[in-house]
Amino acid sequence: xxxxxxxxxxxxxxxxxxxxxxxxxxxxxxxxxxxxxxxxxxxxxxxxxxxxxxxxxxxxxxxxxxxxxxxxxxxxxxxxxxxxxxxxxxxxxxxxxxxxxxxxxxxxxxxxxxxxxxxxxxxxxxxxxxxxxxxxxxxxxxxxxxxxxxxxxxxxxxxxxxxxxxxxxxxxxxxxxxxxxxxxxxxxxxxxxxxxxxxxxxxxxxxxxxxxxxxxxxxxxxxxxxxxxxxxxxxxxxxxxxxxxxxxxxxxxxxxxxxxxxxxxxxxxxxxxxxxxxxxxxxxxx
Amino acid sequence: xxxxxxxxxxxxxxxxxxxxxxxxxxxxxxxxxxxxxxxxxxxxxxxxxxxxxxxxxxxxxxxxxxxxxxxxxxxxxxxxxxxxxxxxxxxxxxxxxxxxxxxxxxxxxxxxxxxxxxxxxxxxxxxxxxxxxxxxxxxxxxxxxxxxxxxxxxxxxxxxxxxxxxxxxxxxxxxxxxxxxxxxxxxxxxxxxxxxxxxxxxxxxxxxxxxxxxxxxxxxxxxxxxxxxxxxxxxxxxxxxxxxxxxxxxxxxxxxxxxxxxxxxxxxxxxxxxxxxxxxxxxxxx
Numbered sequence: 312x313x314x315x316x317x318x319x320x321x322x323x324x325x326x327x328x329x330x331x332x333x334x335x336x337x338x339x340x341x342x343x344x345x346x347x348x349x350x351x352x353x354x355x356x357x358x359x360x361x362x363x364x365x366x367x368x369x370x371x372x373x374x375x376x377x378x379x380x381x382x383x384x385x386x387x388x389x390x391x392x393x394x395x396x397x398x399x400x401x402x403x404x405x406x407x408x409x410x411x412x413x414x415x416x417x418x419x420x421x422x423x424x425x426x427x428x429x430x431x432x433x434x435x436x437x438x439x440x441x442x443x444x445x446x447x448x449x450x451x452x453x454x455x456x457x458x459x460x461x462x463x464x465x466x467x468x469x470x471x472x473x474x475x476x477x478x479x480x481x482x483x484x485x486x487x488x489x490x491x492x493x494x495x496x497x498x499x500x501x502x503x504x505x506x507x508x509x510x511x512x513x514x515x516x517x518x519x520x521x522x523x524x525x526x527x528x529x530x531x532x533x534x535x536x537x538x539x540x541x542x543x544x545x546x547x548x549x550x551x552x553x554x555x556x557x558x559x560x561x562x563x564x565x566x567x568x569x570x571x572x573x574x575x576x577x578x579x580x581x582x583x584x585x586x587x588x589x590x591x592x593x594x595x596x597x
Numbered sequence: 598x599x600x601x602x603x604x605x606x607x608x609x610x611x612x613x614x615x616x617x618x619x620x621x622x623x624x625x626x627x628x629x630x631x632x633x634x635x636x637x638x639x640x641x642x643x644x645x646x647x648x649x650x651x652x653x654x655x656x657x658x659x660x661x662x663x664x665x666x667x668x669x670x671x672x673x674x675x676x677x678x679x680x681x682x683x684x685x686x687x688x689x690x691x692x693x694x695x696x697x698x699x700x701x702x703x704x705x706x707x708x709x710x711x712x713x714x715x716x717x718x719x720x721x722x723x724x725x726x727x728x729x730x731x732x733x734x735x736x737x738x739x740x741x742x743x744x745x746x747x748x749x750x751x752x753x754x755x756x757x758x759x760x761x762x763x764x765x766x767x768x769x770x771x772x773x774x775x776x777x778x779x780x781x782x783x784x785x786x787x788x789x790x791x792x793x794x795x796x797x798x799x800x801x802x803x804x805x806x807x808x809x810x811x812x813x814x815x816x817x818x819x820x821x822x823x824x825x826x827x828x829x830x831x832x833x834x835x836x837x838x839x840x841x842x843x844x845x846x847x848x849x850x851x852x853x854x855x856x857x858x859x860x861x862x863x864x865x866x867x868x869x870x871x872x873x874x875x876x877x878x879x880x881x882x883x
Contacts, residue, residue: 321765325765325767329767332618332619333618333619416711416759416849417763418709418710418711418712418759418763419707419708419709419710419729419759419760419763419764420707420708420710421705421706421707421764422705422706422708423704423705424704424705424706425702425704426704443705444764447733447764448763448764448765451764451765451766451767452765454767473702473704473705474705477703477704477705477734478705478707478730478733478734478737479607479611479734479737479738480737481611481615481737481740
């Protein structure tokens, strides 16, 4: 296999995108923070079915981490990522430097208002401003026809979709399903922070979602009862602190009191020092 | 002369831009709020010297007007604008509807932080958020290679330039010089609000800038003394209230105490009920 071309500057990324577009190629884009796992790879493969050229970006965006969060220890392994991208069918890696993305005097921010109020937006102030801003910047650098995001970060996907539509980005956002470990834990680069005991306890995120889904299947409509059953299950493990458990409308992300149509059950917990999120979409697919 | 093509939807604007770009044409863009005057027309002619195809947008952007401002009475005359654009050499008019630009659920904003703190940003909260947002949206709709703005709105030009650079917009911002009436009043669509007496008094904006420039030419370096002389001159007219008089750094827009290198002298006043701005750049051109 010949090595994956790696582009390090915004200018070269843009001229490469221009040249692909002039040659009539469609560009599929998978933005990542690196340390790739099967979840990312499934998005690359999905992009490959929808576009001629698949560009993966690796950029650990400092502005989506809070001051108390794990920016410094966020795992990085560029060489491994490069190999995995190539195997998954990526055609090009965009790996910009932080100094080029946020030069001195940088001062522009993209905010999405309503969708960022609840869920992770409530516990991570500034997080989605960082996400929306970096995605706008990456879209303008890579000039994709489609951009693929994982449903694991459900709120993020909705925020980016809204941002792209609101600002007139001429691209389509495509969502890929959550990929899970064999015991049901949603894949995440942050899973590697877990020690053996925490790793075992972390199964309860997916288990609580399955419990909720089963209750809804059996006709339960009261969001409060479903959330309280999930809470009881999670509280039966030590070392887990609940950040939120919510049942929300799939488009507006507004909390629902009654589960009648499609909804998303979403939760965030801390397992030891590691923040994990998961969700399940009930009813129609996005 | 054949009539000017008018595009009313974002989708058609984007596909037209794509098709121009595929054919190797460069796109010059002049965004306006309509009710064009010689200032706008000079920007269209400037764009025409720098790009193959010149697209003018006309959109009275509601989100850059404050609640007490003149959105409703802002002058509009599409047919006249269309003729003037054609005569000035525009190739295409983009005239989107407000409902398409800001559909229901719209909730995304672009903010530029530092450059918007002083000058007009201080007296018009939210104004530059509206400007930066609509320009990002228009750039994404029109896909220009260059976009031309007037130096009359100096702070606006700097804010948009910063926004475009920060977000990786692949385009060049070009500034056109202020165009003045024969008595020196800077052209503005808002001049038409002035009655005969106000119109006469409004000359003092340009006169005060000339006074300041003369003082600097004669070696005055103290910003406070220059501003105070401008203030005295303006206060000698009735019906004029000063909003601000500032001498700022041309790039950072930070107020200067001492005038040594290049600077911009900027002021905003109310003549009767009409807010007018003007500025003069001293030293190197942008």
